[in-house]
Amino acid sequence: MNIKNRKSWELPESAVTPEKNYLNRRHFLKTVGMGSGALLGASLAKGASSGFPSILNQDFNGEDLEKTPYDLIKGYNNFYEFTTDKGDVQKLANKGWQTEPWDIEIKGLVDNPLKIEVNDLIKKVGGIEQRVYRFRCVEAWSMVIPWDGFPLKKIIDLAQPKSEAKYMKFTTFYDPKNAPGQRGRSIDWPYVEGLTMDEASNELAFMATGIYGKPIPNQNGAPIRLVVPWKYGFKSIKSIVKIEFVKRRPLNTWQALQPREYGFYANVNPKVDHPRWSQASERVIGAGFFSSRKPTLMFNGYEEQVAHLYEGLDLKKNY
Numbered sequence: 001m002n003i004k005n006r007k008s009w010e011l012p013e014s015a016v017t018p019e020k021n022y023l024n025r026r027h028f029l030k031t032v033g034m035g036s037g038a039l040l041g042a043s044l045a046k047g048a049s050s051g052f053p054s055i056l057n058q059d060f061n062g063e064d065l066e067k068t069p070y071d072l073i074k075g076y077n078n079f080y081e082f083t084t085d086k087g088d089v090q091k092l093a094n095k096g097w098q099t100e101p102w103d104i105e106i107k108g109l110v111d112n113p114l115k116i117e118v119n120d121l122i123k124k125v126g127g128i129e130q131r132v133y134r135f136r137c138v139e140a141w142s143m144v145i146p147w148d149g150f151p152l153k154k155i156i157d158l159a160q161p162k163s164e165a166k167y168m169k170f171t172t173f174y175d176p177k178n179a180p181g182q183r184g185r186s187i188d189w190p191y192v193e194g195l196t197m198d199e200a201s202n203e204l205a206f207m208a209t210g211i212y213g214k215p216i217p218n219q220n221g222a223p224i225r226l227v228v229p230w231k232y233g234f235k236s237i238k239s240i241v242k243i244e245f246v247k248r249r250p251l252n253t254w255q256a257l258q259p260r261e262y263g264f265y266a267n268v269n270p271k272v273d274h275p276r277w278s279q280a281s282e283r284v285i286g287a288g289f290f291s292s293r294k295p296t297l298m299f300n301g302y303e304e305q306v307a308h309l310y311e312g313l314d315l316k317k318n319y
């Protein structure tokens, strides 16, 4: 799908209301990539392969959650660098785009800037662990994903930020030759995201290098991505090449594109609707895919861990 202007680019997010009505079996099969068996195993590139097998962190073992099947996690993707069509990302992200080796730059207001290959970074932070997190997209669908990776806090400790650093800014790769979506200009590439230092230091903020105990598939953001489980999915930026410690709040990609609809915080909040749809409930991807909806939880169920970060902040205004 060619992205020509802002309107057509927006379509997948705005299609959220009709989507729940028109989904049929054919669409479902296409979406999860079944029936194209030849492609399923075809993972040419590899992500960061270090650290496996990882050990499940019992504080986040997800024993009360029903995990989304692996094929759905890697077959239903938002990765606009490749396409806005969720069912086609898997194919396009495995066509020649290389994700190993992969350098990541950590810099800005820090005492210890570094540029490092991701596998070396994994070793430097002491390896990886597994955590099962809920994942809620702003489009009102959700999954439960067993991520492998390490706490974002480990990067902060490594970089040693100066006191003037108030935010972390994350940047995705730019490679229009291998990422066809980046040849369209409706987004000001590369994709950018940001967190406050307090958010980034929270124990839940995670850098993922794997899913279900295997290197993270290209389409899910190989070889390293952010996972911020109490925020809408677009904050969880994929395939990061640069992390900067900065003084001012970065303008994140979605806010830049539609400031009336997407803000900086993007905390999951069932009481603050998207201007074009309700956020009170979500479509659970997986078992009961066609009909299963459940109520959305405040901070996506992580209120206990993160509510204190937003005390005194009007979450209706600071969305």
Ligand SMILES: Nc1nc2c(c(=O)[nH]1)N[C@H]1C(S)=C(S)[C@@H](COP(=O)(O)O)O[C@H]1N2
Pocket (backbone or CB within 6 Å): 073, 076, 077, 078, 079, 080, 081, 136, 137, 138, 172, 191, 219, 220, 221, 233, 234, 235, 236, 237, 238, 239
């Ligand atoms: N670089 C980049 N990161 C991104 C996106 C993207 O298009 N580009 N999409 C975001 C959105 S909207 C969601 S819901 C999640 C989807 O992650 P998944 O495909 O692994 O489920 O990635 C987020 N991170």
Ligand SMILES: [Mo]
Pocket (backbone or CB within 6 Å): 078, 137, 138, 139, 232, 233, 234
């Ligand atoms: Mo999303």
